[in-house]
Amino acid sequence: MTKTNKHLFISVLIIFHCLCKLANGQENILPKTKLTFSYFGETITHYGLNMGFEYYLFQSKKYQIILATNMGGYVHIRNNTSLFIREQWGQRVSFNNGIFIDEFIGLGYLHHFTHGGEIYEVLPNGVVVETPNNGSPMIMPSVGLGTGYDFSKKTKRNIIFFLRPELFWKAPFNGYYLTHFVLNTGVIFKI
Amino acid sequence: MKSKNYYFIVLILLFFSNCKKEEFQTNGDFFYFKSAEATMPVWVKGNKNSNKFIIMLHGGPEGGSSQYYTIFPSHKKIEEQFAIVYWDQRMCGMSQGNPSMADATLEQFTADLDKLVTLINYKYNSPKIFLMGHSWGGALGTNYLLANQNKITGWIEIDGGHNWTTANAISRDSMIVFANNKIKANDEKQYWQFALNWYTNHPVVGINENAHYSFIGKANGYDYNPQSDSLQIPFTDLLFFSPISTAYFFVPYKFSFLNSGIDLQNQLHKITIPTLICWGKHDKVFPVVIANDTYNKLGTLKADKYMHVFDYSGHSPNYEQPIEFVNEVIKFVKKY
Numbered sequence: 271m272t273k274t275n276k277h278l279f280i281s282v283l284i285i286f287h288c289l290c291k292l293a294n295g296q297e298n299i300l301p302k303t304k305l306t307f308s309y310f311g312e313t314i315t316h317y318g319l320n321m322g323f324e325y326y327l328f329q330s331k332k333y334q335i336i337l338a339t340n341m342g343g344y345v346h347i348r349n350n351t352s353l354f355i356r357e358q359w360g361q362r363v364s365f366n367n368g369i370f371i372d373e374f375i376g377l378g379y380l381h382h383f384t385h386g387g388e389i390y391e392v393l394p395n396g397v398v399v400e401t402p403n404n405g406s407p408m409i410m411p412s413v414g415l416g417t418g419y420d421f422s423k424k425t426k427r428n429i430i431f432f433l434r435p436e437l438f439w440k441a442p443f444n445g446y447y448l449t450h451f452v453l454n455t456g457v458i459f460k461i
Numbered sequence: 462m463k464s465k466n467y468y469f470i471v472l473i474l475l476f477f478s479n480c481k482k483e484e485f486q487t488n489g490d491f492f493y494f495k496s497a498e499a500t501m502p503v504w505v506k507g508n509k510n511s512n513k514f515i516i517m518l519h520g521g522p523e524g525g526s527s528q529y530y531t532i533f534p535s536h537k538k539i540e541e542q543f544a545i546v547y548w549d550q551r552m553c554g555m556s557q558g559n560p561s562m563a564d565a566t567l568e569q570f571t572a573d574l575d576k577l578v579t580l581i582n583y584k585y586n587s588p589k590i591f592l593m594g595h596s597w598g599g600a601l602g603t604n605y606l607l608a609n610q611n612k613i614t615g616w617i618e619i620d621g622g623h624n625w626t627t628a629n630a631i632s633r634d635s636m637i638v639f640a641n642n643k644i645k646a647n648d649e650k651q652y653w654q655f656a657l658n659w660y661t662n663h664p665v666v667g668i669n670e671n672a673h674y675s676f677i678g679k680a681n682g683y684d685y686n687p688q689s690d691s692l693q694i695p696f697t698d699l700l701f702f703s704p705i706s707t708a709y710f711f712v713p714y715k716f717s718f719l720n721s722g723i724d725l726q727n728q729l730h731k732i733t734i735p736t737l738i739c740w741g742k743h744d745k746v747f748p749v750v751i752a753n754d755t756y757n758k759l760g761t762l763k764a765d766k767y768m769h770v771f772d773y774s775g776h777s778p779n780y781e782q783p784i785e786f787v788n789e790v791i792k793f794v795k796k797y
Contacts, residue, residue, distance in 0.1 A: 350557065387490070
């Protein structure tokens with residue numbers, strides 16, 4: 271395990287531990303807002319994080335209409351580092367046993383930086399210069415279809431685990447919308 | 462419950478950290494260069510102390526990537542002796558930015574290559590530079606040399622497309638013969654009758670005609686022996702632990718500049734630098750007769766031009782006959 275991975279591992283452990291502490295002992299009510307924290311893996315393994323909150327426009331014990339705001343990013347080694355902020359609209363159907371399914375569509379702003387090395391330019395007079403990596407602004411439509419488990423249905427923990435494969439697109443990229451597959455998995459919890 | 466959660470996270474992290482990824486993510490020098498709105502990755506691998514750098518010009522152009530060639534066993538052997546510069550051309554492979562299709566011309570690809578040559582000279586103290594072009598890379602390399610051969614020590618062309626328009630006419634004729642033979646032998650008669658009808662309706666085969674290349678693939682015109690294990694593709698590493706992105710699979714366009722054709726055969730006499738021509742005997746994309754004609758028309762002195770026809774290869778002797786290919790390339794580069 272590399273040094274970076276060890277740091278990531280320890281950070282995730284600490285955050286997860288805090289979330290478990292927070293969730294313990296929460297009352298089983300229907301809060302209007304919850305926080306989300308998740309692993310955002312582009313093509314699963316190109317690691318990243320996503321965090322934000324969900325606001326429930328409508329909710330009953332079995333159904334929620336959700337407006338979510340989240341920000342995050344990921345690193346694809348020797349390809350790109352991307353940071354984004356996006357709004358998502360979704361809905362979630364919950365079953366009595368705690369399992370649920372949800373779907374989201376979203377639109378966001380993404381800033382795309384190259385990753386892995388310096389960027390050079392060759393000027394018309396043949397002089398080579400190194401240029402700053404300012405990145406490129408892009409739009410980021412997305413769709414996601416997920417499932418998960420709501421621990422509050424069977425325990426006193428007000429925490430939800432979710433697993434949500436997503437597709438998102440980056441544009442403009444070489445004149446088209448570049449498709450990405452993402453595994454977005456993490457927890458949703460009440461403060 | 463808490464300890465179960467911890468174990469789950471540990472398992473996930475161990476999975477990610479134990480996969481093989483070092484070569485793609487840390488090996489060699491990696492950088493980018495910008496040109497006309499394109500940001501193109503360059504990966505320099507191998508023996509940089511040799512002071513001999515081979516710039517790999519990939520095939521395609523659409524669907525092409527130099528990073529694909531990094532997995533060839535032949536390239537790994539060549540890297541033991543010399544440095545290889547893997548460059549993804551504009552709008553290809555892992556190239557980034559937002560260049561326009563209007564800028565994607567043979568002239569612009571050639572201008573990009575000239576900038577790369579300048580950059581390699583700048584970063585590595587003006588080493589000896591060789592170009593190695595495969596398929597479309599043969600067209601790009603040839604066009605570059607027509608105006609810039611003074612910057613290059615040697616040229617290696619592998620089943621190159623420098624006269625793609627003529628090659629398609631020759632290829633069309635050979636595919637018609639192939640289809641007729643298949644029909645006579647009652648071997649997949651329906652498919653080859655369909656192919657024959659297609660060729661009847663297409664007396665001129667354009668460079669962007671996908672159907673033609675599909676028929677060639679079916680006739681083993683790309684890979685002479687598709688069952689050969691000379692190239693084992695590490696799909697998991699490429700997909701999950703390499704710089705390769707979905708851009709490699711989702712490129713949605715055809716390069717429109719190719720519609721007007723490419724034919725540089727009658728300018729080959731202007732090229733006078735040492736040249737090695739490598740060609741698969743069973744190539745049905747650019748049939749081997751083109752190799753002979755290229756050898757004869759090159760302006761290079763006889764003592765400095767070489768041709769090697771690979772008896773058991775189609776379009777890619779660089780992975781179909783890796784040992785023979787490595788021997789030829791190393792012998793050539795060492796000499797100059």
